[in-house]
Amino acid sequence: MPDINWQKSSFSGSGNDCVEVRSMKGLVELRESDDGDTIVLTGAAAFTGLLHAIKAGELDHHA
Template sequence: MAQLDWQKSSFSGDDSNCVEVRIGAGLVELRESNDGDVILRTSPAAFADLVGTIKAGKLDHHA
């Protein structure tokens, strides 16, 4: 997947401390911008479930 570019949220602005994502070859990869050597890999379905859960506010009590 090295040919794909990492993307960060437009909401993160110029802050270098954000989560970056890249998608390809049936895999979603996530990393923290200030620790690029640590990469979390998951399926597109699991990532979609995570994003849906976050958008629904179901994890807000953990903040």
């Protein structure tokens, strides 16, 4: 898959240890920058829910 339009968090720095995201054909695609061939697809509502949970600290116990 071409490496176009992938975005990563500004908190990730310059290393290859971050999650990248892009929108393609109405879906949200997620991948780890060090394993670009493995892509998780989800819908916008589920992705928004994930972002809200992360920002609220609801997933911190998994770290």
